[in-house]
Amino acid sequence: MKISANAIRIGNVLVLDHQLFTVTKPPEHTKPGKGPAYVQVELKNLINGTKLHHRFNSADMVEKAFLERSNVQFLYMERDSIIVMDNETFEQMQLDKDLLDEKSAFLIEGMHLVLETYEDRPISLHLPPTVMCIIAETEPVLHGATATASYKPAILTNGIKVMVPSYIKAGENIVVKTEDLSFVERAK
Numbered sequence: 001m002k003i004s005a006n007a008i009r010i011g012n013v014l015v016l017d018h019q020l021f022t023v024t025k026p027p028e029h030t031k032p033g034k035g036p037a038y039v040q041v042e043l044k045n046l047i048n049g050t051k052l053h054h055r056f057n058s059a060d061m062v063e064k065a066f067l068e069r070s071n072v073q074f075l076y077m078e079r080d081s082i083i084v085m086d087n088e089t090f091e092q093m094q095l096d097k098d099l100l101d102e103k104s105a106f107l108i109e110g111m112h113l114v115l116e117t118y119e120d121r122p123i124s125l126h127l128p129p130t131v132m133c134i135i136a137e138t139e140p141v142l143h144g145a146t147a148t149a150s151y152k153p154a155i156l157t158n159g160i161k162v163m164v165p166s167y168i169k170a171g172e173n174i175v176v177k178t179e180d181l182s183f184v185e186r187a188k
Contacts, residue, residue, distance in 0.1 A: 003064045005039045005056035013046070013123070015063040016054070020046040020118060029058070046123055067116040067123060074111045077104070082125070084113065099125040105158040106131050106178060127178040132187045133157065135172050138164060151183075 008014070012023045021043035028040040037058040044051050056062060072084040075092065082095045082104065095115070097104055099122060106127055114126040138154035151163040154170075162176055164183045173187035 001064050001066060002061045004058070005060040005062055006058050008039060008041055008056070008062065013065040013067055013118070014043065015065050016043070020065055020123065021052075022046055022124075024051070065118055067118055070115050070117070072113050072115045072125075074107050074109065074113055076109065077107070082107070084115065084125075087112075093122075095122050095125060100127070102160070103127060103178060105160050106133075106176075129179065130175050130177055130184055132173055133160075133176050135164065135168060135170050135174060137170050138168060141167055141169050 003012075006029065008023055008027050010023050010026050014021050014023065023041055024044045025042040029037070030040060031037040039056045039058060041054050041056065042051065043054055071087040072093070073087055075083045075085055077083070077097070078094070080097045082097055082100070083092060084095060085092050093115075100107070108131075112128065115122060116124045116126070133156045136155050136157045139152050150166045152166055152168075153161060154164045154168065155161055156176070160176075160181060162174075162181050162183055164174065168174065168183075168186070175184040175187050176182070177184050
């Protein structure tokens with residue numbers, strides 16, 4: 001599907017030179033004093049991970065990839081693979097662990113995920129927006145330190161490091177945003 005360069009948004013997947021690229025930062029729209037307006041976009045190749053900056057004229061039309069989305073359920077890990085099951089067809093698939101990188105530590109048996117494919121080739125795997133985790137270790141609570149919003153490092157039981165408010169202690173359940181690994185709240 002063709003879209004205007006002005007309609008490019010962060011997260012879009014574009015087809016350039018028969019390769020898939022995702023938009024990693026918000027596009028910069030520029031109207032110089034001389035010459036036509038343009039859109040500067042930072043792209044990441046979905047196959048080999050290389051990044052590039054590309055400049056489109058505002059009048060350019062670019063090919064936006066049509067990604068098929070399907071709901072899958074995480075079953076288990078096997079070396080460098082993630083084994084999932086399609087929720088509609090019950091077909092099991094073996095996916096590369098690199099689709100999630102370090103975020104694969106958040107996977108829990110039975111977790112529901114969203115798989116995006118392009119021409120039957122897996123492109124990305126999305127975790128739920130938030131997950132509940134347990135703090136394995138962090139600095140002790142400083143009493144009276146709640147006057148200012150200060151954060152301290154914490155390590156979760158899955159090995160991921162996050163920043164948490166100073167009143168959080170080891171052993172507590174918290175909710176973490178999977179997109180940027182940020183603290184949301186204490187788990188209820």
